[in-house]
Amino acid sequence: MLKWLRGLRAAPVLPDAAWQAALARYPFLVQHDASDDERLRTMAAEFLRDKEFHGAHGFVITDEVALAIAAQAVLPVLHLPGGLDWYGDFVGIVVHPSEVVARRKTMDEAGVVHEYDEVVAGEAMERGPVMLSWQDVLAGSLTADVGYNVVVHEFAHKIDMRDGVADGCPTLPARFAGTSSAREARAAWTDVIEPAYQSFREQTIVAERFGGEAPWLDAYGAESISEFFAVACEAYFVNRLRFGEEFPALCALFDAFFRPEKA
CATH class of the missing domain: 3.40.390 (Collagenase (Catalytic Domain))
Structure with missing residues (x-):
């Protein structure tokens, strides 16, 4: 759907209990002043309005799942001019219950093609969807001390790739x-x-x-x-x-x- 059409729909009202539960689970979301907290909540609601969530392998997208991802995904663009426009090249978010084994193919300097399997917790595709492991999204509530967060990681890639090059x-x-x-x-x-x-x-x-x-x-x-x-x-x-x-x-x-x- 065109961006201007999506913008005509009102953002959902986030139930206070669900929002507070997300903040309690991911404490790094509340390390801001009051105006930032309100902006985060507003942008999370707009993110939920504009994006489509899909569960893989029978995984069920609940309100908890969607809200947890939305709240963390908007952190990198919270103060960027343009806000959610940075994520305007895609709509879909695919959530797997756990890590995924992805088949990779690369070519070395000699022109030899190598194929291998890589275990991934998430992946951002240029002008395509974002894939996330719910197991790793949940882990973000416990891994801030070591600076790990799969949601921020994949959406940072989206910001990097906005000009068409992941560099x-x-x-x-x-x-x-x-x-x-x-x-x-x-x-x-x-x-x-x-x-x-x-x-x-x-x-x-x-x-x-x-x-x-x-x-x-x-x-x-x-x-x-x-x-x-x-x-x-x-x-x-x-x-x-x-x-x-x-x-x-x-x-x-x-x-x-x-x-x-x-x-």
Whole structure:
């Protein structure tokens, strides 16, 4: 359905008991001021109006399931200009009861095709639906200390892919970080996230191969800079204090993008 048609329908009224239960289960949702809390609730209702949930393998989409996903999905766009327009390239959200085994195919530099299975807790498809494991969505209520959140991760990918490329750099606004052109803005972003990614990747490799100290963030972020962006977003939104201690420069960069009115 066209976006302007969806906008004609009123957003659902979220029952207070259900909303409070979601906030109690995911405490990181309430680390804001009162105006943020009201905005979160309003945008979650609009998200539920605009998106379609589908259960896979007999999984039943209850109000609890849909509300838990909606409340966490709107966190990354809570203060972004355009709000939910960042998620305008898709409608469907597919929820599996648990992790999914996905068949992958890649080609190496020599042109040899490799096929393998990968266990995934979620997946965001460019201009397509978002897939989530309910088991891992629920785990988000317990994993904020380690900066893990599958919902934020997959919707961060959607933000990254808005310009058609998953490269760890979302579409940046005009005059981002005091820059005067899109090229300067991208350079300012890259100058911060690239060294953070390389340092994280090196620490992950040392930990895995030589028994060094493991990084705080999920090691999956070392797979690529786009995965690092998504993993970093998880931690930024569910445990900003620890994220700021571990990645102060990156935290300031994210502040400038995700909370421009406070930058």
